[in-house]
Amino acid sequence: EAQIGSNTVPGGLLLLPDVFKSPDMRRTIQARYGSAPTDEGAQAWKDRHKWRREVDLSGARQYLLQHLPTGDKLLQQVRDTQSDFQHWAVHIGTEPLKLFIDTTNPKTLLYLQMIMLNLQIIYAQDDAATAWLAEQEANTSSLFGTLRYGFSPALKQALH
Template sequence: SLDMRKSIETRYGSAPTDEGAQAWKDRHKWRREVDLSSARQYLLQHLPTGDKRLQQVRDTQSDFQHWAAHIGTEPLKLFIDTTHPKTLLYLQTIMLNLQIIYAQDSAANAWLAEQEANTSSLFGTLRYGFSPALKHALHQEADALLNGLGDVTNLATRIGELNGVLNHQGFADKPWMKALKQPVQDTFKALGELASGAGKARFESVLLAWVPIDSRMALGKQQNIVALLRTLLIGQILLDSTARVAINEQTVTKLKQWVSEWQVLNKQISELVRSWQYPNAYNTRQST
């Protein structure tokens, strides 16, 4: 009716088209078959149970955090020697399974990102063989390589340098690796044995599990791709895979296109959310 259309326009800023209104009417018979009163009563009846289950999930997440803080970054508290491939793989498997479960919550992802940044638990050193010293060395080398690489333009000018590192063989012979203490070198050696043998699939899963978290670090108001490139570089070093990754001009072009499309879509999403939340206050500017 005309009154209903005006009411909808007043509340939401626009009214559905004739086709949309007809589709709404066609589904009317199905809506009549839904007992909204009973559905609401069912939800209210089971709401306490849902709240109880949700609280159990939050308690479990809190237990994860307290347990991780108690263990810290020392695998020996769990009687695990990371210089031995079998025990290292055992601990990696347990921590990976915990991370997969824990990271299903967005707030938990933020906490995991903090662990990665602060190196305050085994979660933060999972992909480095639980060795803070190895993590520090790899980050230091990666940051030195990526210093000043803050946008796509700089990436295009340093393709050759990056590919030279990504395709280098024998990282164990590098001077910065030899400068590390022997237990750290032994952990790196154990990682290499696992990556090329029994733990290859598991180690790849570890690296992939951190991609969503690293991706959030690479997004923001300022363009920042260093976090993702660092992950790529460290993954290549630790896996020591024969299948090397190369960055070419096509990669740069696609990355520029992706950044441009992401900015447009993100702006459109923000406008849609705002127009939905404030239907009366948000109006499209029109020329007169």
């Protein structure tokens, strides 16, 4: 406790800010979060004390309820776009020539890989879409399933 009170620990592993000097509080924080906050983190917490005390919860709730229909419309647009995206990928299948891209040319292969990678990054931000991408990877039913293999289903099959 003397080491904790003087803000030192053997090995210098944990230096607690003044607000966290209580041994019980230290143990609780470490047990719950794995480590205690830094001095900067504790100061930021103190600085936001006034904001936490003055936040208008009913106003925030009212704002959320007021904007809920807009959020629902936007979410529906995202779902529609994802559905279109899946239909597009299934329609193209595993044939890059349907996009008029010759994958035997290294420049066009790289171009298509970059486009598909960027689409994958955007599309993978949703859990359902991530599951769909994993299914495509496993089933090789679209360009997403053969992306890592230069869009060659035969190469993917040979390597697995």
